[in-house]
Amino acid sequence: xxxxxxxxxxxxxxxxxxxxxxxxxxxxxxxxxxxxxxxxxxxxxxxxxxxxxxxxxxxxxxxxxxxxxxxxxxxxxxxxxxxxxxxxxxxxxxxxxxxxxxxxxxxxxxxxxxxxxxxxxxxxxxxxxxxxxxxxxxxxxxxxxxxxxxxxxxxxxxxxxxxxxxxxxxxxxxxxxxxxxxxxxxxxxxxxxxxxxxxxxxxxxxxxxxxxxxxxxxxxxxxxxxxxxxxxxxxxxxxxxxxxxxxxxxxxxxxxxxxxxxxxxxxxxxxxxxxxxxxxxxxxxxxxxxxxxxxxxxxxxxxxxxxxxxxxxx
Amino acid sequence: xxxxxxxxxxxxxxxxxxxxxxxxxxxxxxxxxxxxxxxxxxxxxxxxxxxxxxxxxxxxxxxxxxxxxxxxxxxxxxxxxxxxxxxxxxxxxxxxxxxxxxxxxxxxxxxxxxxxxxxxxxxxxxxxxxxxxxxxxxxxxxxxxxxxxxxxxxxxxxxxxxxxxxxxxxxxxxxxxxxxxxxxxxxxxxxxxxxxxxxxxxxxxxxxxxxxxxxxxxxxxxxxxxxxxxxxxxxxxxxxxxxxxxxxxxxxxxxxxxxxxxxxxxxxxxxxxxxxxxxxxxxxxxxxxxxxxxxxxxxxxxxxxxxxxxxxxxxxxxxxxxxxxxxxxxxxxxxxxxxxxxxxxxxxxxxxxxxxxxxxxxxxxxxxxxxxxxxxx
Numbered sequence: 108x109x110x111x112x113x114x115x116x117x118x119x120x121x122x123x124x125x126x127x128x129x130x131x132x133x134x135x136x137x138x139x140x141x142x143x144x145x146x147x148x149x150x151x152x153x154x155x156x157x158x159x160x161x162x163x164x165x166x167x168x169x170x171x172x173x174x175x176x177x178x179x180x181x182x183x184x185x186x187x188x189x190x191x192x193x194x195x196x197x198x199x200x201x202x203x204x205x206x207x208x209x210x211x212x213x214x215x216x217x218x219x220x221x222x223x224x225x226x227x228x229x230x231x232x233x234x235x236x237x238x239x240x241x242x243x244x245x246x247x248x249x250x251x252x253x254x255x256x257x258x259x260x261x262x263x264x265x266x267x268x269x270x271x272x273x274x275x276x277x278x279x280x281x282x283x284x285x286x287x288x289x290x291x292x293x294x295x296x297x298x299x300x301x302x303x304x305x306x307x308x309x310x311x312x313x314x315x316x317x318x319x320x321x322x323x324x325x326x327x328x329x330x331x332x333x334x335x336x337x338x339x340x341x342x343x344x345x346x347x348x349x350x351x352x353x354x355x356x357x358x359x360x361x362x363x364x365x366x367x368x369x370x371x372x373x374x375x376x377x378x379x380x381x382x383x384x385x386x387x388x389x390x391x392x393x394x395x396x397x398x399x400x401x402x403x404x405x406x407x408x409x410x411x412x413x414x415x416x417x418x419x420x421x
Numbered sequence: 422x423x424x425x426x427x428x429x430x431x432x433x434x435x436x437x438x439x440x441x442x443x444x445x446x447x448x449x450x451x452x453x454x455x456x457x458x459x460x461x462x463x464x465x466x467x468x469x470x471x472x473x474x475x476x477x478x479x480x481x482x483x484x485x486x487x488x489x490x491x492x493x494x495x496x497x498x499x500x501x502x503x504x505x506x507x508x509x510x511x512x513x514x515x516x517x518x519x520x521x522x523x524x525x526x527x528x529x530x531x532x533x534x535x536x537x538x539x540x541x542x543x544x545x546x547x548x549x550x551x552x553x554x555x556x557x558x559x560x561x562x563x564x565x566x567x568x569x570x571x572x573x574x575x576x577x578x579x580x581x582x583x584x585x586x587x588x589x590x591x592x593x594x595x596x597x598x599x600x601x602x603x604x605x606x607x608x609x610x611x612x613x614x615x616x617x618x619x620x621x622x623x624x625x626x627x628x629x630x631x632x633x634x635x636x637x638x639x640x641x642x643x644x645x646x647x648x649x650x651x652x653x654x655x656x657x658x659x660x661x662x663x664x665x666x667x668x669x670x671x672x673x674x675x676x677x678x679x680x681x682x683x684x685x686x687x688x689x690x691x692x693x694x695x696x697x698x699x700x701x702x703x704x705x706x707x708x709x710x711x712x713x714x715x716x717x718x719x720x721x722x723x724x725x726x727x728x729x730x731x732x733x734x735x736x737x738x739x740x741x742x743x744x745x746x747x748x749x750x751x752x753x754x755x756x757x758x759x760x761x762x763x764x765x766x767x768x769x770x771x772x773x774x775x776x777x778x779x780x781x782x783x784x785x786x787x788x789x790x791x792x793x794x795x796x797x798x
Contacts (some may be wrong), residue, residue, distance in 0.1 A: 123796075155586065192525070204641055265798045266796060266797070268795050268796070293798055294797040297797060306794070307794050310794065311618045311783060312618075313783075334797045335797060363437075
């Protein structure tokens with residue numbers, strides 16, 4: 108923020124904290140500038156109470172998304188298993204490489220297919236409900252717009268990515284925030300991108316696979332951000348890391364750990380920004396696994412100026 | 422050389438040497454893959470009574486020459502957990518006692534046992550009260566069950582920050598009071614939900630009147646679960662609904678009741694958690710267990726003949742030191758053949774509540790994964 112010359116006041120989106128949305132004192136203390144919490148989560152709760160038809164449609168959409176995700180997960184499981192199994196076969200390396208390449212390509216096609224399906228569900232929800240025109244939503248949105256008008260930049264905190272994304276979509280916050288500097292971290296950073304990938308290599312039920320989870324708001328295109336990657340991913344397992352990045356190529360996956368950040372140029376001078384990417388093995392910081400791709404994506408620009416990984420304390 | 426063997430070579434081997442030996446060590450004394458059990462006192466004979474299938478259930482302790490110290494050495498593979506008592510014979514009588522040298526005990530509906538833990542076993546941190554974890558609530562109630570024709574008690578767990586506007590999976594637990602008392606189920610749920618490893622859920626802890634009658638494939642119990650209890654709770658509480666939102670769980674005969682209900686009402690419960698299921702069966706002839714197993718064997722034999730597809734996802738666990746490990750292992754191919762998603766976990770433990778407690782994290786997080794994948798603070 109200092110590099111961007113942003114002094115506040117700031118609008119905060121903490122909907123990812125769900126019912127703890129208003130517990131933002133720590134954030135206020137840390138930044139020391141006036142903050143207006145946009146209270147997106149509680150606004151959505153109010154809308155759902157006032158508009159039960161919209162609430163029912165929202166739930167139905169979530170059921171469809173969950174169903175799609177379950178089917179996608181089955182396919183990913185087998186697709187990833189196929190890639191791994193091919194690598195273990197005692198066959199000539201050139202033969203294996205070709206088959207593996209095709210198996211990875213199949214996974215990439217699956218990611219595209221799933222993204223398309225998710226986009227369709229969201230589009231259908233929009234058409235069927237006309238949610239942005241509904242009185243309760245429109246009223247809250249006007250209030251948000253008015254609050255934003257008083258603010259220099261927007262903060263988007265982490266938390267529950269699905270809750271955060273859905274609430275931001277409900278009030279069309281991508282449109283409202285597009286021309287403002289945005290500082291987003293953890294789940295907030297994920298929400299800014301075009302593709303939200305969720306991941307954890309060591310959950311208690313045993314390792315699963317990273318999943319394309321949802322369409323992001325698209326304010327920071329061309330990158331997939333992986334916050335808190337050192338804790339959540341087995342970065343010391345090159346085969347696992349490689350397959351993850353290959354699945355989503357050419358979009359670069361960027362591991363954002365404590366202190367790491369990437370900046371997307373926007374209304375502010377892009378030369379003032381850049382990205383802090385520590386090469387693998389050089390301690391904390393954002394790590395780009397596909398350096399060239401990242402550089403290209405940074406050059407393409409966007410309206411989000413900062414995506415940051417948060418520390419343990421968020 | 423084990424410490425007990427060094428003691429036996431001591432010169433002189435007298436009361437003072439025994440005093441020092443007992444003062445210098447905690448007992449049972451676990452050294453690598455062996456455990457030394459001791460008893461000190463005058464007796465005619467002392468036996469180690471344990472519940473390790475595969476070893477003689479009664480293991481004699483040997484008196485150290487010229488002393489009142491009795492000892493036995495048992496092989497104890499790493500991460501084992503064994504419950505036991507000492508049987509002391511004296512003056513023509515005998516009694517089973519907790520090990521006076523061992524403060525560690527585990528309780529069950531029949532009392533308490535001493536516990537010996539092998540190298541590497543640690544009580545999981547998520548089974549202990551965590552002051553940071555927000556607490557769920559318990560509410561006891563009773564309701565009339567048309568299927569049983571009587572009043573039934575129920576304890577309902579609601580997760581911390583329960584809200585009517587959310588939808589929760591519903592998990593029905595057999596022997597609910599025992600899971601609370603002996604497997605710390607509330608602490609486990611509070612902790613795992615707090616850690617985001619398990620989905621916030623509503624848990625109905627059922628309490629049977631006569632579990633040995635009601636649990637082994639009693640049609641009244643199936644009706645009680647699927648037509649009395651679950652519909653009542655789903656009318657009243659915000660729930661995910663459908664098979665993916667319903668789970669059924671139990672241990673021992675409770676696991677039989679769970680599988681039986683799912684088998685008789687396929688697709689009703691999408692998630693099963695079966696712990697040390699008493700899945701006795703026969704390939705020919707009669708079984709050699711007690712008469713209480715007669716209806717179990719009839720059910721499991723019928724299930725093996727026509728398993729259908731009772732549920733969608735099944736987590737099974739069993740202790741390697743239980744006789745039931747044979748049946749549980751044997752059923753795995755059959756479970757897989759139904760098309761259900763199955764996970765089977767074995768542990769170096771016995772047929773007891775702490776074994777079932779220790780498997781809950783893996784089972785619940787697999788059946789009802791929490792938002793760990795979705796939360797990035």
